[in-house]
Amino acid sequence: MATRWERAQRLDEEDPLAHVRKHFALPDDVCYLDGNSLGALPRGVGDRVREVVDEGWGKQLIRGWDGAGWWEAPERIGDRIGGLLGAAAGQTVVGETTTVQIFNALVAAARLRPDRELIVTDSDHFPTDRYLAASVARMLGKRLLLVPVAEAPALLRERAAEIAVLALPAVDFRTGELWPLRELTAEAHGAGAVVMWDLCHAVGAMPVDLDAAEVDVAVGCSYKFLSGGPGAPAFIYVAERHHSRLDLPLTGWTGHAEPFAMAAEYQPAPGIARARVGTPHVLSLLALEAALAVFDLVELAAVRAKSVALGNFLIECAESELVPLGFEVVTPCDESRRGSQVTLRHPQAYELVRLLAGRGVIGDSRPPNLLRFGLNALYVSYQDVHRAVQELAALAR
Amino acid sequence: MATRWERAQRLDEEDPLAHVRKHFALPDDVCYLDGNSLGALPRGVGDRVREVVDEGWGKQLIRGWDGAGWWEAPERIGDRIGGLLGAAAGQTVVGETTTVQIFNALVAAARLRPDRELIVTDSDHFPTDRYLAASVARMLGKRLLLVPVAEAPALLRERAAEIAVLALPAVDFRTGELWPLRELTAEAHGAGAVVMWDLCHAVGAMPVDLDAAEVDVAVGCSYKFLSGGPGAPAFIYVAERHHSRLDLPLTGWTGHAEPFAMAAEYQPAPGIARARVGTPHVLSLLALEAALAVFDLVELAAVRAKSVALGNFLIECAESELVPLGFEVVTPCDESRRGSQVTLRHPQAYELVRLLAGRGVIGDSRPPNLLRFGLNALYVSYQDVHRAVQELAALAR
Numbered sequence: 001m002a003t004r005w006e007r008a009q010r011l012d013e014e015d016p017l018a019h020v021r022k023h024f025a026l027p028d029d030v031c032y033l034d035g036n037s038l039g040a041l042p043r044g045v046g047d048r049v050r051e052v053v054d055e056g057w058g059k060q061l062i063r064g065w066d067g068a069g070w071w072e073a074p075e076r077i078g079d080r081i082g083g084l085l086g087a088a089a090g091q092t093v094v095g096e097t098t099t100v101q102i103f104n105a106l107v108a109a110a111r112l113r114p115d116r117e118l119i120v121t122d123s124d125h126f127p128t129d130r131y132l133a134a135s136v137a138r139m140l141g142k143r144l145l146l147v148p149v150a151e152a153p154a155l156l157r158e159r160a161a162e163i164a165v166l167a168l169p170a171v172d173f174r175t176g177e178l179w180p181l182r183e184l185t186a187e188a189h190g191a192g193a194v195v196m197w198d199l200c201h202a203v204g205a206m207p208v209d210l211d212a213a214e215v216d217v218a219v220g221c222s223y224k225f226l227s228g229g230p231g232a233p234a235f236i237y238v239a240e241r242h243h244s245r246l247d248l249p250l251t252g253w254t255g256h257a258e259p260f261a262m263a264a265e266y267q268p269a270p271g272i273a274r275a276r277v278g279t280p281h282v283l284s285l286l287a288l289e290a291a292l293a294v295f296d297l298v299e300l301a302a303v304r305a306k307s308v309a310l311g312n313f314l315i316e317c318a319e320s321e322l323v324p325l326g327f328e329v330v331t332p333c334d335e336s337r338r339g340s341q342v343t344l345r346h347p348q349a350y351e352l353v354r355l356l357a358g359r360g361v362i363g364d365s366r367p368p369n370l371l372r373f374g375l376n377a378l379y380v381s382y383q384d385v386h387r388a389v390q391e392l393a394a395l396a397r
Numbered sequence: 398m399a400t401r402w403e404r405a406q407r408l409d410e411e412d413p414l415a416h417v418r419k420h421f422a423l424p425d426d427v428c429y430l431d432g433n434s435l436g437a438l439p440r441g442v443g444d445r446v447r448e449v450v451d452e453g454w455g456k457q458l459i460r461g462w463d464g465a466g467w468w469e470a471p472e473r474i475g476d477r478i479g480g481l482l483g484a485a486a487g488q489t490v491v492g493e494t495t496t497v498q499i500f501n502a503l504v505a506a507a508r509l510r511p512d513r514e515l516i517v518t519d520s521d522h523f524p525t526d527r528y529l530a531a532s533v534a535r536m537l538g539k540r541l542l543l544v545p546v547a548e549a550p551a552l553l554r555e556r557a558a559e560i561a562v563l564a565l566p567a568v569d570f571r572t573g574e575l576w577p578l579r580e581l582t583a584e585a586h587g588a589g590a591v592v593m594w595d596l597c598h599a600v601g602a603m604p605v606d607l608d609a610a611e612v613d614v615a616v617g618c619s620y621k622f623l624s625g626g627p628g629a630p631a632f633i634y635v636a637e638r639h640h641s642r643l644d645l646p647l648t649g650w651t652g653h654a655e656p657f658a659m660a661a662e663y664q665p666a667p668g669i670a671r672a673r674v675g676t677p678h679v680l681s682l683l684a685l686e687a688a689l690a691v692f693d694l695v696e697l698a699a700v701r702a703k704s705v706a707l708g709n710f711l712i713e714c715a716e717s718e719l720v721p722l723g724f725e726v727v728t729p730c731d732e733s734r735r736g737s738q739v740t741l742r743h744p745q746a747y748e749l750v751r752l753l754a755g756r757g758v759i760g761d762s763r764p765p766n767l768l769r770f771g772l773n774a775l776y777v778s779y780q781d782v783h784r785a786v787q788e789l790a791a792l793a794r
Binding site: 025027030032034037038040041045046049050053054056057058059061062063064065070095096097098099100103107126127128130131132134135139140221223229230231232233234249250251252253254256260261262263264266277278279280281282283284285287357362364366367 | 422424427429431434435437438442443446447450451453454455456458459460461462467492493494495496497500504523524525527528529531532536537618620626627628629630631646647648649650651653657658659660661663674675676677678679680681682684754759761763764
């Protein structure tokens with residue numbers, strides 16, 4: 001019977017996405033399982049950024065806004081990301097930080113249901129999402145209710161008339177649990193609520209069908225599975241049916257119907273362009289655009305299939321090698337309930353992650369006791385997974 | 398008697414800042430008078446950005462947040478810009494777009510005077526500032542009053558008890574008029590109001606003494622006279638005396654007192670770090686940091702002196718060559734009332750600016766009939782100014 005290491009080798013040989021790894025500039029000695037925090041560098045980004053600086057900024061100067069396509073970048077790249085989210089063109093804009101997009105989207109979502117007083121969000125949501133929900137509720141005179149995602153359906157039934165917005169993560173950032181986006185969206189709509197999804201840990205890792213699921217509003221970052229670079233710009237998606245009523249608080253001049261008229265009154269642009277906020281961060285934006293080229297080489301269904309297989313293999317290895325050493329597998333073993341990471345629990349999580357990095361295996365930890373391993377199917381191999389578990393077992397023994 | 402062209406040559410020969418121009422990668426055939434919209438490219442930025450992508454992102458990966466100084470960048474670069482604004486360290490943070498910083502700062506400023514109901518801003522302010530003042534007033538249940546800057550002192554006297562915030566531009570973006578920041582700040586304080594300055598057209602062009610003038614809050618962009626690149630990040634300054642009460646609406650995790658604790662409740666960081674919003678756009682931020690190196694070579698007093706002299710020379714040329722052709726000089730001739738641009742009025746402003754660009758002279762236009770010429774003393778020469786006026790006269794004749 002083949003050893004697990006031999007199986008890892010065979011799985012890598014048979015991997016239909018193995019050819020994609022060479023498009024990333026990963027150091028040879030690193031086993032990188034933190035692409036759910038910061039994706040690896042796609043080759044080609046460095047050349048492109050250099051070109052934007054020297055040829056665009058340096059030579060075109062102010063004319064680059066028209067001549068080099070900078071002005072249109074937020075919507076052009078937005079549509080590219082929308083294509084990875086099952087969103088038809090004209091509903092997605094890229095720019096700003098995730099924090100800003102969450103704020104802008106949450107206010108606008110709540111304003112779609114002015115007669116309802118509750119903003120509901122996941123009690124285990126990423127801190128920024130929770131902090132901003134509190135800030136928005138305070139500014140709009142709404143009440144905030146925190147509830148575990150699993151209890152949201154019951155809440156929707158019990159308080160159907162009160163809930164303005166249900167704001168949820170597609171994937172739990174700590175445990176990697178994948179929530180049923182389509183079903184929860186339908187249940188929120190059944191209660192008359194607007195639903196807002198945070199896709200930070202889903203975009204680029206799996207197919208997401210925003211239009212088909214009739215999602216109202218979504219936001220996400222581009223520096224995790226999209227590998228857009230450190231602090232790469234975030235995106236906002238708003239379903240076309242809401243555009244004409246979309247009342248966003250961050251009313252910058254670039255979202256005006258006629259930005260260059262510099263009119264006295266704010267008149268939002270007719271389509272998704274009204275979700276433009278400030279002057280686009282061109283260097284970060286065009287680096288992201290270059291990074292997205294790798295998605296031309298793959299189908300998201302294949303990315304998801306490999307990510308699931310990597311997760312299954314990691315869990316299998318962990319149950320055999322790590323659970324006997326005091327680790328617990330936190331992520332659901334049911335692959336339909338799993339995002340693209342596997343999380344383990346161990347009392348020395350922080351210290352183990354630090355020691356692992358010293359051995360070239362990079363994951364991360366989240367308080368109080370979680371070890372997270374991101375599985376970006378574009379560049380993580382089964383041998384990476386095997387190596388990570390072996391090194392971790394050696395450290396914990 | 399020397400011709401004006403000969404004078405331009407002599408002024409350039411005697412210019413103590415002439416040596417700085419070689420630190421910018423300006424195309425030989427371009428006369429660039431639009432640095433008040435997008436500053437020219439400082440040499441060295443391209444190499445630095447390439448290094449950040451290849452060595453930082455590519456090799457350090459997630460470890461770059463600590464190992465490459467990315468996490469501290471908003472405060473480190475903030476202090477560098479603060480140094481150009483007369484701000485002691487620990488009061489300035491860089492990041493986000495100007496739109497976002499204006500929103501965040503305006504809400505926080507208004508919350509410093511919860512018992513007052515008026516937000517007052519310049520009726521000729523840049524559109525984003527006006528649109529956001531309206532948005533903030535609406536969200537906070539305040540009233541917005543628009544008033545020309547020149548009438549602000551009278552308003553402060555008449556309605557002293559009602560004004561929470563006075564939000565003004567240091568320099569009018571259309572006319573280039575420089576407002577008396579210190580005097581207006583003192584008058585606002587005399588009325589018990591908080592004052593917020595938009596420094597977009599001042600930062601990097603002249604000394605600004607925020608601490609000495611006892612300014613409360615200020616924001617600005619970094620892509621004009623700071624030459625930080627297209628869409629470079631904005632900054633926010635908050636006087637230290639307000640930090641403990643500073644109640645900002647954009648409560649992202651990076652501004653938390655213990656960001657990595659990921660606590661349930663938002664607890665703002667003790668100092669200016671609470672003004673951090675989202676995950677920093679590292680590529681754009683570090684490009685800006687590299688661009689700022691040129692300010693190590695100069696004193697802002699010398700920059701201002703040359704900018705004033707360039708403006709005087711432009712106005713002299715314009716009065717001689719352009720006024721007889723139907724142009725009007727809009728910018729105050731009194732140099733103490735002038736920022737670092739000269740604005741002309743002509744019915745065909747838009748078309749003339751377009752034709753000028755075809756001749757390699759780059760300025761810009763603002764509706765309905767203004768031509769703007771930015772005078773960045775770090776790279777604009779007296780011969781540039783002379784050439785621009787000659788070309789414009791030739792087009793208008």
